[in-house]
Amino acid sequence: MSYSYQINSKEQYDAAYQRSVEAPEAFWAEVAHNFQWRRKWDKVLDWNFAEPHVAWFAGAKLNITENCLDRHVAENPNRPAIIWEPNDPEEHHRVLTYKNLYDKVCQFAHVLKNNGVKRGDRVCIYMGMIPELAIAVLACARIGAIHSVIFGGFSAQSIADRLQDARAEYIVTCDGAFRGTKDIPLKSVIDDALIACPFVKRVIVCTRTRTPVSMIKGRDVWLEDELKKVETLGLTDCPAEEMDAEDPLFILYTSGSTGKPKGVVHSCAGYMVYTAYSFVNVFNYQPGDIHFCTADIGWITGHSYIVYGPLAAGATTLMFEGVPTWPDASRFWQIVEKYKVNILYTAPTAIRSLMGFGLQPLQGYDLSSLKVLGTVGEPINEEAWNWYNENIGKGNCPIVDTWWQTETGGMLISNMANITPGIPAWATLPLPGVQPVLVDEHGTEIEGNPAAGNLCIKAPWPAILRTTYGDHERCRKTYFSTYPGMYFTGDGAMRDAQGNYRITGRVDDVLNVSGHRIGTAEVENAINMHAGVVESAVVGFPHDIKGQGIYAFIIFQGLHEDENLTRQDILQTVSRIIGPIAKPDKIQFVTGLPKTRSGKIMRRILRKIAEGETSNFGDTTTLLDPAVVEEIAVGKL
Ligand code: WT7
Numbered sequence: 001m002s003y004s005y006q007i008n009s010k011e012q013y014d015a016a017y018q019r020s021v022e023a024p025e026a027f028w029a030e031v032a033h034n035f036q037w038r039r040k041w042d043k044v045l046d047w048n049f050a051e052p053h054v055a056w057f058a059g060a061k062l063n064i065t066e067n068c069l070d071r072h073v074a075e076n077p078n079r080p081a082i083i084w085e086p087n088d089p090e091e092h093h094r095v096l097t098y099k100n101l102y103d104k105v106c107q108f109a110h111v112l113k114n115n116g117v118k119r120g121d122r123v124c125i126y127m128g129m130i131p132e133l134a135i136a137v138l139a140c141a142r143i144g145a146i147h148s149v150i151f152g153g154f155s156a157q158s159i160a161d162r163l164q165d166a167r168a169e170y171i172v173t174c175d176g177a178f179r180g181t182k183d184i185p186l187k188s189v190i191d192d193a194l195i196a197c198p199f200v201k202r203v204i205v206c207t208r209t210r211t212p213v214s215m216i217k218g219r220d221v222w223l224e225d226e227l228k229k230v231e232t233l234g235l236t237d238c239p240a241e242e243m244d245a246e247d248p249l250f251i252l253y254t255s256g257s258t259g260k261p262k263g264v265v266h267s268c269a270g271y272m273v274y275t276a277y278s279f280v281n282v283f284n285y286q287p288g289d290i291h292f293c294t295a296d297i298g299w300i301t302g303h304s305y306i307v308y309g310p311l312a313a314g315a316t317t318l319m320f321e322g323v324p325t326w327p328d329a330s331r332f333w334q335i336v337e338k339y340k341v342n343i344l345y346t347a348p349t350a351i352r353s354l355m356g357f358g359l360q361p362l363q364g365y366d367l368s369s370l371k372v373l374g375t376v377g378e379p380i381n382e383e384a385w386n387w388y389n390e391n392i393g394k395g396n397c398p399i400v401d402t403w404w405q406t407e408t409g410g411m412l413i414s415n416m417a418n419i420t421p422g423i424p425a426w427a428t429l430p431l432p433g434v435q436p437v438l439v440d441e442h443g444t445e446i447e448g449n450p451a452a453g454n455l456c457i458k459a460p461w462p463a464i465l466r467t468t469y470g471d472h473e474r475c476r477k478t479y480f481s482t483y484p485g486m487y488f489t490g491d492g493a494m495r496d497a498q499g500n501y502r503i504t505g506r507v508d509d510v511l512n513v514s515g516h517r518i519g520t521a522e523v524e525n526a527i528n529m530h531a532g533v534v535e536s537a538v539v540g541f542p543h544d545i546k547g548q549g550i551y552a553f554i555i556f557q558g559l560h561e562d563e564n565l566t567r568q569d570i571l572q573t574v575s576r577i578i579g580p581i582a583k584p585d586k587i588q589f590v591t592g593l594p595k596t597r598s599g600k601i602m603r604r605i606l607r608k609i610a611e612g613e614t615s616n617f618g619d620t621t622t623l624l625d626p627a628v629v630e631e632i633a634v635g636k637l
Pocket of ligand 1: 254300301375376377378379380401402403404405406407427489490491503504505506512515516517
């Protein structure tokens with residue numbers, strides 16, 4: 001298989017980009033002709049950002065799994081689709097060819113159907129990184145059910161919120177998950193979540209850790225038993241449901257600056273075309289290459305660049321169950337050598353954490369198979385970029401710095417391996433079809449270079465979110481109302497004289513901790529649940545490994561003699577309400593918070609204090625009680 005849409009030179013990139021802006025419909029139609037459709041579209045693109053309404057390939061019929069599986073089974077049934085490396089290097093790995101994967105997805109699709117799942121139903125998937133997770137995702141897509149994958153680190157409360165929001169009546173989970181030395185009891189977390197979700201009809205449980213679980217009669221079933229039933233019934237192939245281009249494919253929850261996480265909705269056709277297109281072009285994927293994305297499928301990176309993008313392109317994708325530092329910090333390099341990985345796509349936080357172990361863990365590992373390196377999730381600092389380049393890429397591998405978001409479905413700004421040059425800490429140029437603009441605080445586009453401002457996109461690309469589940473108005477307000485007529489990313493950026501972009505980070509109250517998005521309001525709500533907490537304010541601060549850490553200022557009533565015990569209690573509360581990823585790194589007890597006369601917390605000041613500043617807070621005259629600032633700043637010492 002070769003890709004007629006593969007870009008092979010800078011000239012081709014320039015031409016593709018120009019055409020994508022001048023004639024977007026013709027441009028994307030040409031790309032889309034490379035996929036398998038039951039029926040082609042009536043109209044390539046219909047949109048307005050006021051509602052917002054975006055429809056790509058309207059009128060077309062397809063099933064994304066026919067593109068990820070059937071057509072490759074027909075051409076290359078024995079090509080590896082998924083290589084799976086377990087947490088424990090002593091355990092056997094698994095290789096699923098396209099034919100194996102197709103068979104398993106069909107069987108799983110039958111299991112879902114036999115358990116009552118129908119087209120349009122929401123299925124929550126809460127599993128560790130085992131092949132059955134990818135299989136469950138694809139099985140949902142096969143029958144037109146909408147999957148909502150929840151990362152295995154989220155708490156019962158977070159799961160319950162998401163199940164209720166999506167009214168998901170079906171769950172696929174595991175007894176437990178292995179991650180490093182940990183054995184996470186997934187089924188037991190689900191059981192806790194379901195106390196608040198009596199509407200859930202069925203829980204399908206896959207075995208992995210053999211942790212004891214309680215199976216509730218009439219509700220819970222073992223995947224193994226269900227697969228046996230399917231086999232006994234002689235059910236093998238499962239015809240793919242014919243979906244409309246704009247039917248929802250999945251929901252993925254992500255944090256914003258206010259309220260509870262929102263369910264970002266992606267639809268079938270545009271998402272498919274864009275993830276495959278961006279996968280092939282950004283990584284310069286060549287048939288036969290082994291692609292290793294270290295993300296978890298619980299995040300958008302895993303959806304788009306472990307599952308859908310690579311499989312739609314007929315690639316070989318490597319799934320890793322464990323963590324980079326167990327049994328030791330050479331785990332990634334051992335995997336690269338073992339499978340002769342060609343493309344490695346990871347996060348700056350992982351690179352920084354591995355840097356901390358020095359070069360010894362690299363000793364003796366052959367990394368010569370690597371051709372392309374990638375990074376995603378947060379701005380990469382130059383030091384980490386240089387380390388990655390010198391020690392992993394040996395100065396020979398382009399590093400693609402890919403900027404995108406859960407909402408964008410795929411990479412929007414990135415250099416392209418072997419096509420456009422990388423610049424340390426710069427995401428560089430937009431992909432074809434992407435029109436970034438920088439705007440000032442009034443929403444006026446800043447033209448000319450260099451420039452700095454808030455990053456917006458002024459026209460839709462095929463994988464843009466379509467709505468936030470159950471609340472279209474929230475989608476409009478969050479992304480399309482700040483700067484009317486444009487999609488607002490929430491990020492700030494700079495543009496150099498050549499038009500390259502450097503993403504400087506969120507300009508809203510969203511934190512990026514180890515590449516995970518967490519809303520300050522969400523963390524505050526969780527902290528405020530603790531009985532003694534009167535009020536709290538959460539800000540980010542620079543953290544050597546995580547990129548950003550979480551700093552909480554808390555007013556606490558009746559502080560215990562042992563402040564640390566109270567701190568532990570609060571951390572425990574946050575873990576229960578959201579999950580361990582949202583635990584504050586620092587907690588400072590205070591007697592007041594800097595508020596304006598209208599009652600708004602001046603986070604700007606708290607951010608400075610969290611960064612270690614003790615004076616120079618700028619204008620504090622609008623504060624109700626300026627003395628409080630001094631007190632907090634001094635309290636820090
Ligand atoms: C936010 C989106 C896209 C998958 C992972 C995160 C930040 C992401 C980069 C990058 C600088 C980046 C942005 C963005 N971000 N990639 N290459 N350089 N910042 O997805 O959880 O939706 O978070 O991550 O701030 O808005 P997400």
